Amino acid sequence: MNDDRVQDAFQTAAEAVAWITGLMPTVGIRPGLERMNLLMEKLNHPHRRLKFIHVAGTNGKGSVCAYLTSVLREAGYDVGTFTSPYITSYSNRFQYNGEDIADEDLLRLANRLKPLSDELAATEWGPLTMFEMTTALAILYYGTVVFPDYVVWETGLGGRLDVTNVVTPVVSVITNIGHDHMDILGPTIADIASEKAGIIKSGVPVISAATQPEAIEVIRRTAESKKSTLYLLGERFRYETLSVAEGETRFSFEGPFRSLPSLTVSLNGAHQIVNASVALMTLEVLRQYYALIVEDEALEAGLKKVSWPGRLEMVSRDPRILLDGAHNPEGMQALADALRDVYSYDSLNMMIAMMPNKNHAESLRHILPMVNSLIVTEPDFHKKMNAAELADIAKRLQGELGGPRNIVVEPDWRRALELLQHKAEEGSERILSVVTGTLYLIADVRSWLLHQTNSEKGW
Template sequence: MDYKESLKYIEETHKFGIRLGLDNMAKLLELLGNPQDKLNVIHVAGTNGKGSTCSFITSMLKECGYKVGLYTSPYLETFTERIRINGENIPEEDVARIVTLIREKIEQMVSEGYSYPTEFEIVTTMAFYYYCEQNVDFVALEVGLGGRYDATNIIKKSDISVITSISLDHVGILGDTVAKIAYEKGGIIKENGIAVVYDQSDEAKNVIKDICKEKNAIYIEAKFDDVNIKKSDINSQIYDCTIMGQRYEDLEVQLIGEHQINNSILALSAIEILKELKHLNINEDDIRKGLINTRWPGRIEKLMDNPTFIIDGAHNEDGARSLAKAIEKNFKGKKGTLLIGMLEDKDIDGVLEILMPYFDKVITTTPDNDRAINCEVLKNKISKYIDNVVSIENIEDAVNYTLKNAKEEDVIISAGSLYMIGSVRTILNNLLVLN
């Protein structure tokens, strides 16, 4: 298969849906020589902040001279973003080569009576194989959904299990309380392992603590009590903090929102533990460079000035609250324009209730996903909050309409679904290049 054929093959497995369980992964990886067992993994689960935390970890380790794989999902603009080494996407020819090999093994396992692997299982297998082949020093591995039965949890061991902020999401699959969801996320913690946990609700923390006790794992909490934020605007943030007894001053990150400072502290806590655990050569200069050089597109990311145009992947209540905080801080008193598209299985009403007070105009559109809510249906929901709502089915038309009707001093925010904002990002960057 060439690259396009391999992508088509992967996409066609989407019909097998989501399957929580590890039997298929175990068989497929066994046929490939169990590459996952040869990797040093920092495994990251949680509801929000997984990708950012993985990116901070990867960037710091890269600055220290290590070769680091980063596995995330979904992608924003191109499939190869999901599998990276030191910031470089997997080459298209490697996707084609590895998927061709995986397809052969899948045919073998299906002939032995196993079920056909899902799309996520195939992509995760490809990542494991590629990282092993490329002999990376570490992999920052983002969980796809949940944790306990997620395809990434086929790994027998991890250097550290990292648990980010936990809130309600995917309630139909993971459970309808924070405690139930925390139980699924905490499923990545290994026997006699180490868990580094985001300081969050007691409901979530108590479940994680119980799992650690049961598995004889060390529980370490990343604390945010003594964080001193010296600067926070739409371009960067500077702060002081203490991590594992070490005081850091004037750390700077370019990711926006107070939650990103917390995510960076969680990542740095993991790095400090890894440093002791593996006797790594990590100095403060490398940490500083790693933090300031971390990029994570699509998360309160400013793409344009005059009008200000920001994209953000807020798609659940926790994400919406983080976005609302950033709007409150950076654009206080300004009413903005919201370009929004969402997936039907998200807490749409919860997100709207948080975001609507900050906008006096909304354009709804339909993400390119079979789970998307139609823009007209979304418009009707939003009409309960404000009168000025326009629905435009096609995302490119929606972006063009939004820009055409904006004044230079306006603030435009596009949010609601990563699937949509990836398209918005591509469209907007292409427009900027043309102009």
């Protein structure tokens, strides 16, 4: 009997995942689309069979993807959702109708890609990166295995040179522009906006919630040069907040095609109204351009059902522990706003860890004045910021802004979490404990608190 598996590079999905994720520290990040285009040619361009909704931006990408996926599924469409980073396991990145890719599909597709990667590695192009391998695997999954009606397609980093930009979508989304990955994308808002605007394709409509004049100018100029219609929040569509409470935020929406007087989302924070409005405008454009059918009942139910792990997620009620992956200044401001507007407490304790390439002083400036006790730790990841260095920044700001009565440095995140829980249990007042910063920390804490297991977290 002929067994093709003898020729396969991997015998299990775990082997395949270990190899792919191992490319991150060995091959690293190599922005550019040359190798991806070459790979797509060798695979007979499976991405050309699919309708992509391409989502870029600094913050809110994941939430916008979650809203789009939920509403489209509620309306009866089959939906692929490709996101990064992942919170629990590598297979979270490749979802079809809310379910992770099956191990057998992941294994088969990885074994199809491995020889092509080896082939490229032997040429001047060099080996595929982890991002390229992962993106190619997603394209093969959606384009040759499950064939969804729409693929909600989140960029990894930037846009212009991000490997997800190998596709031509039916609509492009740029959620917002903020200070993130400045070591790669550039030092100014205009530089970052230019990279994000790189996903705009000729004639493909684009929706954005960018607010800074210099970002708007870049996005508008790029859209005009590509003859793409721009739907900008505040110009072509707008929202009004009706009420904000924990677990229920109501708002109205007004767009160029129609108005909706009252909608509800369960994700917390005023910024989620912005994300929901961006998703809603995207769906409205698809209704007009592509005859997408979404009944109002499906729209309302889809928005209300959305959950998104690690973003203002209350993972424990006794004690109350809130997780939020606020890893840049704009994310930290959104967290601070939510803590003021949505949650009630007498004392706020916080545990934080960061990656080394972030604008930490500006991030901490938003949150420190609210915090009673701060525990600084480190994520379990090969790249991380030293806890003592991050604590030094917090201590310098403490003199200027006030804030924590005490700042504790505990590099081991598990011991740091035990300290946070102990502080919550020993206090007599109403205490809210928040774990924030890099999603690598959020992923580990979430898996530990909910499942008593380690996460595979990563990009």
